[in-house]
Amino acid sequence: MSATLSASTLLAVPLAPLVGAAVAGLFGTKFGGNHIGRKVTHSLTILGVLVAFIISAMTLKSVVVDGARFNATLYEWMIVGGLKMEVGFLVDGLTAMMMCVVTFVSLMVHIYTIGYMEEDDGYNRFFSYISLFTFSMLMLVMSNNMLQLFFGWEAVGLVSYLLIGFWFNKPTAIFANMKAFLVNRVGDFGFILGIGLIAAYAGTLNYGEAFAKANTLAGITFPGTEWMLITVICICLFIGAMGKSAQFPLHVWLPDSMEGPTPISALIHAATMVTAGIFMVARMSPLFELSDTALSFILVIGAITALFMGFLGIIQNDIKRVVAYSTLSQLGYMTVALGASAYSVAVFHLMTHAFFKALLFLGAGSVIIGMHHNQDIRWMGGVRKYMPITWITSLIGSLALIGTPLFSGFYSKDSIIEAVHESHLWGANFAYYAVLIGVFVTAFYSFRMYFLVFHGKERYDQNPDAHHDDHHAAHDDHGHGHGHDDHKPHESPWVVWLPLVLLAIPSALIGFYTIDPMLFGEFFKGAIFVDGTKHHAMKELEEAFHGPLAMAKHGLTAMPFWLALAGVVLSYYMYMINPALPAAIKRACSPIYNLLENKYYLDWINENILARGARLLGTGLWKGGDQALIDGAVVNGSWKVIGRISSAVRWIQSGYIYHYAFAMLLGIFILMTYFVWFKR
Numbered sequence: 001m002s003a004t005l006s007a008s009t010l011l012a013v014p015l016a017p018l019v020g021a022a023v024a025g026l027f028g029t030k031f032g033g034n035h036i037g038r039k040v041t042h043s044l045t046i047l048g049v050l051v052a053f054i055i056s057a058m059t060l061k062s063v064v065v066d067g068a069r070f071n072a073t074l075y076e077w078m079i080v081g082g083l084k085m086e087v088g089f090l091v092d093g094l095t096a097m098m099m100c101v102v103t104f105v106s107l108m109v110h111i112y113t114i115g116y117m118e119e120d121d122g123y124n125r126f127f128s129y130i131s132l133f134t135f136s137m138l139m140l141v142m143s144n145n146m147l148q149l150f151f152g153w154e155a156v157g158l159v160s161y162l163l164i165g166f167w168f169n170k171p172t173a174i175f176a177n178m179k180a181f182l183v184n185r186v187g188d189f190g191f192i193l194g195i196g197l198i199a200a201y202a203g204t205l206n207y208g209e210a211f212a213k214a215n216t217l218a219g220i221t222f223p224g225t226e227w228m229l230i231t232v233i234c235i236c237l238f239i240g241a242m243g244k245s246a247q248f249p250l251h252v253w254l255p256d257s258m259e260g261p262t263p264i265s266a267l268i269h270a271a272t273m274v275t276a277g278i279f280m281v282a283r284m285s286p287l288f289e290l291s292d293t294a295l296s297f298i299l300v301i302g303a304i305t306a307l308f309m310g311f312l313g314i315i316q317n318d319i320k321r322v323v324a325y326s327t328l329s330q331l332g333y334m335t336v337a338l339g340a341s342a343y344s345v346a347v348f349h350l351m352t353h354a355f356f357k358a359l360l361f362l363g364a365g366s367v368i369i370g371m372h373h374n375q376d377i378r379w380m381g382g383v384r385k386y387m388p389i390t391w392i393t394s395l396i397g398s399l400a401l402i403g404t405p406l407f408s409g410f411y412s413k414d415s416i417i418e419a420v421h422e423s424h425l426w427g428a429n430f431a432y433y434a435v436l437i438g439v440f441v442t443a444f445y446s447f448r449m450y451f452l453v454f455h456g457k458e459r460y461d462q463n464p465d466a467h468h469d470d471h472h473a474a475h476d477d478h479g480h481g482h483g484h485d486d487h488k489p490h491e492s493p494w495v496v497w498l499p500l501v502l503l504a505i506p507s508a509l510i511g512f513y514t515i516d517p518m519l520f521g522e523f524f525k526g527a528i529f530v531d532g533t534k535h536h537a538m539k540e541l542e543e544a545f546h547g548p549l550a551m552a553k554h555g556l557t558a559m560p561f562w563l564a565l566a567g568v569v570l571s572y573y574m575y576m577i578n579p580a581l582p583a584a585i586k587r588a589c590s591p592i593y594n595l596l597e598n599k600y601y602l603d604w605i606n607e608n609i610l611a612r613g614a615r616l617l618g619t620g621l622w623k624g625g626d627q628a629l630i631d632g633a634v635v636n637g638s639w640k641v642i643g644r645i646s647s648a649v650r651w652i653q654s655g656y657i658y659h660y661a662f663a664m665l666l667g668i669f670i671l672m673t674y675f676v677w678f679k680r
Contacts, residue, residue: 005059005068007072007074010055010059010070010089010091010142011074012052012055013052013055013059013099013103013138013142014052014135014139014142016048016049016051016055017049017052017106017131017134018048018132018135019044019048020047020128021045021127021129021131021135022128023036023041023044024036024041024045024124024125024127025125025128025132028040028124028125028127029128036124038123038124041124041127042113042123045110045130045131046110046111048131049103049106049107049131049134050107052099052138053106053107056096056099056100056102056103056104057100059091059096059099060099060100063091063093064093064523068091069091069092069526070090071088071089071091073088074086074088074089082203083199083203083204083205084204084205085147086147086205086206088143088144088145089142089143090142090143090144090207091142092526093522093523093524093526094279094524094528095141095527097347097351098279099142101272101350102134102137102141102272103134105272105355105358105503106267108266108358108503109130109263109264109266109267109358109499110127110130111499112362112365113127113130114495115494115495115496116261116262116369117261120261125166126163126166129162129166129264130263130264130267132155132159133156133163133264133268136152136155136158137152137156137272137273138152139151140153140155140156140279141279144207144208145207146195146198146199146207146210149195149280150195153188153191153240153276153280154188156244156273157181157184157188157244157273160177160180160269160273161177161180163264164176164177164180164256164259165177165178165260166260166261170259172256175256176253176257176258176259176260177257177259177260179253179256180254180256180257183243183250183252183253184243184244185243186239186250187239187242187243187244187250188240188244190236190240190243191236191237191241194233194234194235194236194237194239197232197233197236198233201217201220202217207283210287211529214230214286214287214290217229217290218230218290218291228291230287230290231293231294234284234287234290235294237284237287238294238297238298238301240277241277241280241281241335242277242301243277244274244276245274245275245276245277245278245335246274246305246328247301247302247305247331247335248304248305248309249602251305251309252599252603252606254269254327254328255312255325255599258320258324262361262362262364262365265323265324265361265364266357266358270323270358270360272354274327274331275331275350275353275354278334278335278338278346278347279347281298281338282338282343282344282346282347282527282528283527285343285528285530286529288338288341289341289529289530289531289534289535292425292426292534295338295340295341295535296339296426296427297339298338298339299336299427300427300431301335302332302334302335302336302337302339302431303332303336303434303435304434305331305332306330306335306434306435306438307332307434307437307441309325309328309329309332310325310326310328310329310438310442310445311441312325312328312596312599312600313325313326313329313441314445315596315597316445317376317377318375318376319364319367319377319380319449319453322445322448323360323364323449326357326445327357329441330349330401330442332438333349333413333416333435333438334346334349334350336435337416337419339420339423339425339427339431340419340425340428340431340535340537341530341537341538342419342537342538342541343524343528343530344518344519344523344528344538345415345416345419345538345541346416347524347528348411348415348511348514348515348518349409349412349413349415351510351514351518352400352409352411352510353409353412355400355408355503355506356396356400356408356409356507357397358503359393359394359397359503360394360401362500363393363397363500365496366390366492366497366500367387367390367394369492370383370386370387370490371489377449377452378452378459379462380453380460381455381459381460382454382455382456383453383454384454386488386489386491387489387490387491387492389491389492389500390491390492390497392504393497393501393503394454394500395454396507397503398446398447398449401446402439402443402446402447402567402568403555403560403561403564405553405556405561406508406512406552407508407511408507409507410552410555411511411512411551412511412515413560414551414555414558414560415541416435417432417439418540418544419540419541420537422536422537422540422541423537436560436563437563439560439564439567440563440564441567442564443564443565443566443568444567444568444570447568447571448574451571451572451575451576456575456576511548512552513548515545515548516545516548519538519541519542519545520545
């Protein structure tokens with residue numbers, strides 16, 4: 001590619017997956033008559049994503065090596081007053097990196113799905129959905145204006161709803177996708193308020209034009225209050241990120257989303273969709289840098305999510321839910337970095353996390369296949385010798401997750417911890433200790449899962465729920481038999497383990513090779529803005545950085561490494577050497593366990609206080625406002641009054657002349673009486 005990026009070539013990136021999704025959805029399902037088979041469906045959708053990945057990789061090379069940039073409107077939809085509504089692309093280092101992450105992980109998931117969903121009746125429909133998701137996510141990250149950003153934002157939410165409830169005959173899946181839909185509506189309401197305030201006060205939806213007016217917005221007070229307008233805008237935007245990126249307390253939808261098939265857990269709820277909020281805040285850094293209040297709010301919310309969601313991962317027994325709570329915790333780490341004005345560090349962790357967390361989710365799915373659909377880690381053990389490829393790739397993902405020196409997660413995670421340590425914002429001390437404790441917690445629950453699954457005594461023949469299915473118990477014929485009739489674990493087919501191997505490579509290496517250009521080079525030049533006079537975290541990190549190898553050597557002596565090592569050792573002792581200890585701790589700390597088991601009672605609060613309160617309010621408005629006031633008093637009351645008046649008037653209008661003569665005489669008598677007695 002030349003230094004000038006081609007609009008038509010960039011347009012092919014989102015359109016290629018869209019074409020695959022349209023063909024698969026229209027001609028590969030009952031809706032379109034099932035005109036194409038499974039092989040054609042997965043071939044077309046994989047080809048579309050492969051084309052998008054190749055062009056994205058070429059674009060990244062052109063951006064990094066040649067310094068190419070692209071920022072232009074492709075289509076002008078309408079102009080309302082002076083507000084332009086357009087479709088356009090902005091391609092810089094941030095966008096190019098996100099394009100590669102989205103398309104590469106999506107490509108791996110597409111290949112993996114061939115094996116994982118091979119016996120599912122909705123095979124073609126699933127491929128259509130995941131390709132449509134890829135299109136939606138690409139439109140989000142490539143946008144150069146907030147209208148297109150919001151379109152992509154809502155589109156990924158819609159496809160997430162469809163995928164979480166993919167098995168629509170399963171009640172828990174339907175509950176989970178409705179929960180995800182409703183919780184995200186709360187966040188999206190704040191998001192659109194923030195966009196609306198920018199449109200109202202800046203008069204534009206274009207990124208560049210809005211950022212050019214950022215200082216003007218920073219000098220305006222929100223009408224009727226003493227709040228600064230820029231703070232209100234940033235907090236509203238971040239509320240959107242809280243929903244999409246599952247931050248406390250809008251995180252409750254993500255663990256339940258594990259009701260969907262495992263491939264979408266990797267694609268949507270680990271690597272791409274849930275990171276949309278992180279990407280958005282990084283993109284809006286010129287606005288967020290003007291409000292320390294908003295940054296402190298982000299810092300504290302991220303710290304709460306990172307620590308307290310990690311605690312929930314400790315007690316989970318479903319292999320997918322352990323990884324899901326790990327995702328919540330790591331999203332909290334990214335958010336903490338945003339609050340510390342270390343936007344590039346947050347995005348760096350977004351990238352490294354995408355690879356190793358997609359690896360862990362797909363590895364979990366491979367274990368589920370090998371264990372004949374058992375998801376409970378208490379009834380596994382000794383899987384390593386039966387599934388060597390899944391074992392070694394899952395180990396690499398776990399080591400990257402806990403921040404082992406030289407692995408990708410180490411470079412991004414340690415940078416976050418150091419960045420928040422250097423922050424001087426309100427809440428930074430709490431955030432620092434939260435992420436530091438989170439290192440131990442992450443290592444403990446990650447290797448608890450690892451040891452229970454891959455090492456120790458084989459317990460899969462003791463499972464009391466031996467027919468537990470990752471799909472749905474009511475549809476056992478949808479299971480993944482893969483030709484194995486015995487009850488021994490078995491390695492997954494090549495279409496399942498190949499993506500694991502390809503994801504394991506960046507999980508181990510990409511942090512080492514990219515930390516310097518992404519954090520201390522010009523990779524994000526022009527894409528991320530940091531006010532160095534107020535926020536010094538990145539400057540302090542740069543002064544302390546002496547190369548990735550030196551950082552890894554120093555990491556071996558730093559507190560996070562020893563905390564992670566302590567978590568691994570403790571998990572080994574508790575679950576491999578002294579397995580009676582966890583049960584004893586559970587009995588001794590039953591109140592804490594119950595608190596964690598009930599997920600801090602947030603679901604109970606949502607269902608019994610917020611939802612019930614909303615229903616009572618709705619019922620009151622319906623009964624009192626709609627039925628009693630509007631229908632009863634205004635609508636029905638008005639015609640009843642008119643009816644009664646009409647009845648009286650009809651009685652007077654009898655048609656007899658003597659009645660009218662009597663009425664006239666009566667009227668004259670009344671008038672005479674009035675004038676005689678009252679007008680003397």
